[in-house]
Amino acid sequence: MKTKSSFCIFLLILKPLFAFASACDVPKFDNFAPGSFRETRPDMTASELGMQPIANFRIPTGFLKWGTSPYGGVIFGEHAKGIKGGIMFETKESVSVHKKDVSPAEFILSIFKGLDEIGCKYLAGQKLEDQEYRLHALYPNGAELFAYGKLSEHHFYLIRRDKPEYVLHGLLKGINQSEFESILSTIQFQ
Numbered sequence: 001m002k003t004k005s006s007f008c009i010f011l012l013i014l015k016p017l018f019a020f021a022s023a024c025d026v027p028k029f030d031n032f033a034p035g036s037f038r039e040t041r042p043d044m045t046a047s048e049l050g051m052q053p054i055a056n057f058r059i060p061t062g063f064l065k066w067g068t069s070p071y072g073g074v075i076f077g078e079h080a081k082g083i084k085g086g087i088m089f090e091t092k093e094s095v096s097v098h099k100k101d102v103s104p105a106e107f108i109l110s111i112f113k114g115l116d117e118i119g120c121k122y123l124a125g126q127k128l129e130d131q132e133y134r135l136h137a138l139y140p141n142g143a144e145l146f147a148y149g150k151l152s153e154h155h156f157y158l159i160r161r162d163k164p165e166y167v168l169h170g171l172l173k174g175i176n177q178s179e180f181e182s183i184l185s186t187i188q189f190q
Contacts, residue, residue: 024120026113027128029136032145034185046186049074051087054160054168055143058186059087060175085172090157092165098122105164108157112136112146133177141189147180154180158187 046058051074064078073088090104099107099118110119111126128134132150139145147156152175158168172180 023116024114024123026123027131027134029112029134029146029148032135032137032147032181032184034137034187046183049087050190051089051168053163053190054089054166055158055190056186056188057183059085059172059183079174081174083172083174085170085174087168087170090167090169103164104167105159105161108146108159108167108169109144112157135181135184137184139189143189145184145187147184149177149180152176156184160189 045061047061048056049059050056051072059076060079060081060083062079062081063076063083065076067075069075069086069088071089071091071094073086075086075088077084090108092104095102095104095107099110102110107119110116111122112119114120114123126148128148130150131148133148135145135147137145142161144159144161145156146159147154149155152173154172154175154177156168156170158170160166172183175183
């Protein structure tokens with residue numbers, strides 16, 4: 001009887017640890033330190049893009065086409081150097097088609113941390129193990145950055161725990177990893 005009660009106490013102590021365990025294996029993300037990138041093209045100039053209320057950062061100038069998406073995103077293309085991309089918000093409306101009654105921050109964290117069955121399903125769809133790099137940054141204000149890519153295609157997700165109703169998601173094509181990291185290094189929180 002004493003053994004059974006000791007085992008129950010042991011499980012009660014470990015239960016909080018199991019709550020933070022992931023439901024599936026997540027590929028390793030390397031730590032990203034802003035400013036640690038290698039080099040950028042000297043011919044690229046940048047302008048500031050404010051994605052309120054989350055963050056400001058600098059993207060290359062020279063795009064001939066700009067557009068907007070229904071949830072407040074910006075799409076850009078027709079650059080002389082072949083750069084194109086978009087930066088948009090994941091909102092409650094955009095994630096509700098995947099999972100109901102959850103904030104975008106909770107949903108994206110469930111993917112990149114493999115926290116539940118739905119997150120694991122979407123994580124598998126990202127094919128992170130096939131990417132050339134995976135980066136993660138945790139900022140002093142509690143914000144988290146997840147970024148990954150290969151060749152000239154790069155993705156990022158910027159999550160602020162104090163603003164869980166918005167997650168910034170970006171895709172940039174036509175630049176290398178160093179140039180992408182230089183853009184990520186310009187993030188300034190609002």
